[in-house]
Amino acid sequence: MHPITTVHYLALSAALLLIGTVGVLTRRNIVIILMSIELILNAVNINLIAFSHALRSVDGQIFAIFVITDAVAEAAVGLGILIALFRNKETVQADEVDLLKW
């Protein structure tokens, strides 16, 4: 069995990023789009921690903390927007919100 290297972590992180991107681009339900964004941010964090480990530097972990804080802020505001949207338009489907569409 091969030892686990940084490349393994990078491949895993890339795969998770692609899964999250597919979720953002193809789902209609806004709640699940927000969950996919969390997946993308976690992929970024795996990458940061992998390089922090490889370079034996703590900087990557600090940046991961900042990314987690951003994810929290984004989830709070995003879900607030979702509640406001549901109150006004009675829908959670992203493609039914097309007021600005030509």
Next chain:
Amino acid sequence: MVIDAVSFYLFALMVLGGGILTITRRNAVHSAISLIVSLLGVAGLYLLQGAEFLFAVQIVLYVGGIMLLFLFVIMLVNLDMAAKERQFNHQWLVALVAVALVGAQTGYFLIRGQGAFRIADAGGIAPPSALGNTEILADALFSKYLLPFELVSVLLLVAVVGSVVMAKKRI
């Protein structure tokens, strides 16, 4: 070393399986639970790489905080109707092709560029130090990264005010 590899593949399976289930489930609660599995897998990967503080933060903040917020909103917003409708939008095929292209590029880059990442092969365990992971993180966070740390607190304040303004009926 073998136990490292086994746990890596176990956590990778949790992360990817949970992620795929998250974006394919019809019921949003099932999606949220799959996302919890995925986030726990990521926490395990942090532990494998010696980031103990982030392991704890991931579980407390993501699994305990953000997922609770998601579940609250799922209960608050009526999703029964949405579960019966079409789950994917019209451009799903284009999106899949585009993502597959990006995946092929990334995979090609990782396979060809493997040699550039050899830094980690030496053993992977940082030289033992008197300080634990949390102490080292705190030292860096409150000295070198003090300004970004304070800016993040402003960001959190803005997010708190913003989410209250968004979700409140009448201010």
